[in-house]
Amino acid sequence: MSLDLPMIWAAVIIFGVVMYVILDGFDLGLGVLFPFAPDSASRDTMMASVAPVWDGNETWLVLGGAALFAAFPTAFSILLPALYLPLMAFLLALVFRGVAFEFRHRAYRTRAVWTTAFAGGSLVAAFAQGLILGAFVQGLRVEDGQFAGGLLDWLTPFSIVTGLALVVGYALLGACWLIVKTEGALQAWSFRVARRLTVAIAVFILVVSAWTPLLAEDIVERWFSWPGIVVLAPIPVITALVLAGLWQHLGKRREATPFPLAILLFLLCFLGLAVSLWPYAVPREVTIAEAAASETSQMFLLIGVVLLLPVILAYTLFTYRVFRGKVRPGEGYH
Numbered sequence: 315m316s317l318d319l320p321m322i323w324a325a326v327i328i329f330g331v332v333m334y335v336i337l338d339g340f341d342l343g344l345g346v347l348f349p350f351a352p353d354s355a356s357r358d359t360m361m362a363s364v365a366p367v368w369d370g371n372e373t374w375l376v377l378g379g380a381a382l383f384a385a386f387p388t389a390f391s392i393l394l395p396a397l398y399l400p401l402m403a404f405l406l407a408l409v410f411r412g413v414a415f416e417f418r419h420r421a422y423r424t425r426a427v428w429t430t431a432f433a434g435g436s437l438v439a440a441f442a443q444g445l446i447l448g449a450f451v452q453g454l455r456v457e458d459g460q461f462a463g464g465l466l467d468w469l470t471p472f473s474i475v476t477g478l479a480l481v482v483g484y485a486l487l488g489a490c491w492l493i494v495k496t497e498g499a500l501q502a503w504s505f506r507v508a509r510r511l512t513v514a515i516a517v518f519i520l521v522v523s524a525w526t527p528l529l530a531e532d533i534v535e536r537w538f539s540w541p542g543i544v545v546l547a548p549i550p551v552i553t554a555l556v557l558a559g560l561w562q563h564l565g566k567r568r569e570a571t572p573f574p575l576a577i578l579l580f581l582l583c584f585l586g587l588a589v590s591l592w593p594y595a596v597p598r599e600v601t602i603a604e605a606a607a608s609e610t611s612q613m614f615l616l617i618g619v620v621l622l623l624p625v626i627l628a629y630t631l632f633t634y635r636v637f638r639g640k641v642r643p644g645e646g647y648h
Contacts, residue, residue: 319613320606323385324595326619330378332584336487336577337371337630340364343488345411345436346481347507348429356500357429359641361418363495366637368415372408373626384615388459389595389605396454396461397446397468404442411435437481444480448473451587452529456599472525479518483580486511490573495641501569508572509564516557519583523550526590530598533590546589553582 341364351357383390394401410431418428449468454461489508493501527534536542560575591597595605606612 317613319609319616320385320602322616323381323606323612324602326623327378327381327385328588330374330381332581334371334374334378335584336580337374338368339440339484339580340487340491340573341368341371342436342440343484343486344491345432345488346440346485347488347492348433348436350507352499352503356503358419359496359500360492361415361432363492363641365415367633369412370630370633373630377623377626381615381619385607385612386595386602386605387607389600392454392456392459392461392596392600393450396463397449399465400442400445400449400468404439404446407435407438407442409435411439440481440484441477444477445469445473447480447587448476451476451526451591451597453597454599456596459600472529475518475525476522479515479522482511482514482518483583486515487573487576487580490576493569494573497640497642505564505567509561512557512561512564515579519553519557523586526587532598536589549582549586549589553579553586556582 344360344364348357348360351360382393412435414428414432414435418425418432445468448470452470452472455463455467486508489504489511492504493508496504527537537546556575556579560572560579563571563575593602594600595602607615
C-alpha cells in the first residue's frame with residue numbers, strides 16, 4: 315500500500331501550526347494583556363509564568379515553516395511574496411519580544427522600554443498573524459503558478475477583522491493561562507478580563523463565520539448544501555456550547571477548566587476554517603496535491619520528521635511538567 319505523502323505532509327504542517335497557535339498563542343496573549351495588568355509586580359509574575367516555555371513554544375513555528383518550504387515549494391513560492399510585509403512584521407515583533415524577555419527583569423532604569431517592547435512585540439505579532447490568516451482565507455491572485463497581486467493585497471477589511479479577532483483570541487488564552495498559573499489579586503483580575511474577552515471573541519467568531527462564506531461560492535455550497543449542512547452542523551453548535559461553558563466556568567471561578575476550554579475553542583475555529591478551505595494549499599488556486607514536492611523528496615524528508623517530531627513533543631511535555639504549578643510574586647525562572 316502506497317503512502318499518500320501530500321496528505322501526510324499536510325497533516326504534519328497542520329499539526330505544527332495548531333501546536334504553535336495554542337502554545338505560543340497564550341504567551342502572545344499574555345503580552346497583549348501586559349499594559350493592562352494591575353501593577354508592575356503583576357507584570358513580573360505574568361512574565362515569570364511563561365519565561366521557562368516561551369522559546370520552546372516557537373519551535374513549532376520553525377517546524378511548520380520548514381515543512382511548508384520542503385514539502386510544498388509551489389505554495390511556499392506563492393505565499394512568501396504575497397505575504398512578505400506581514401510576515402516580516404511578525405518576525406521582527408518576535409525579535410523585539412524575545413529580547414525583552416532577556417532584558418526586562420535585569421533592567422532598572424530602562425525597564426519601561428522593555429515592558430513596551432514585550433507588549434508591543436506581542437500585539438504586533440498577534441495582529442500580523444491574523445492579517446496573514448485573513449489574506450490566506452480570502453485568497454490570492456495567482457497566474458501561471460506565481461503570485462500576481464500587489465504588495466498590499468493582504469491588507470483588506472476581512473484581514474483586519476481576522477487580525478483583531480486573533481489578538482482577542484490570544485488575549486483570552488493568556489488570561490486563562492494566568493488563571494491556572496497565578497493566585498490572589500492577579501488571578502481575580504484574570505477571571506474578570508477573561509470573561510470580557512469571552513464576549514468579545516464570541517462576537518468575532520460570529521462575524522468571521524458569517525463573512526467567510528461570502529468570499530467564495532464553494533464555501534457556501536460546502537456549508538449550506540445537502541448533506542453538508544447536516545454533517546457540519548455540529549461544529550458551530552459545539553462552538554456555541556464551548557463558549558457558554560467557558561462563560562459559566564469563569565463566572566464560577568473554576569481554575570482548571572477555562573484554559574482547556576479556550577484551547578478547544580481555538581481547535582473548533584481551526585476546524586471550521588479547514589473545512590472551508592480543504593483541499594487547497596493556496597485557497598481556490600493550488601491544491602495540496604498540485605503544490606507537493608516530488609515523492610522522493612517528501613519521503614526523504616518524512617524520515618527526518620518521524621525521528622524529530624517525538625523528540626520535540628517529549629521535551630515540550632517535559633518542560634511543562636517540570637514548570638507546572640503556581641507562580642508567586644518574587645518567584646519564577648529567569
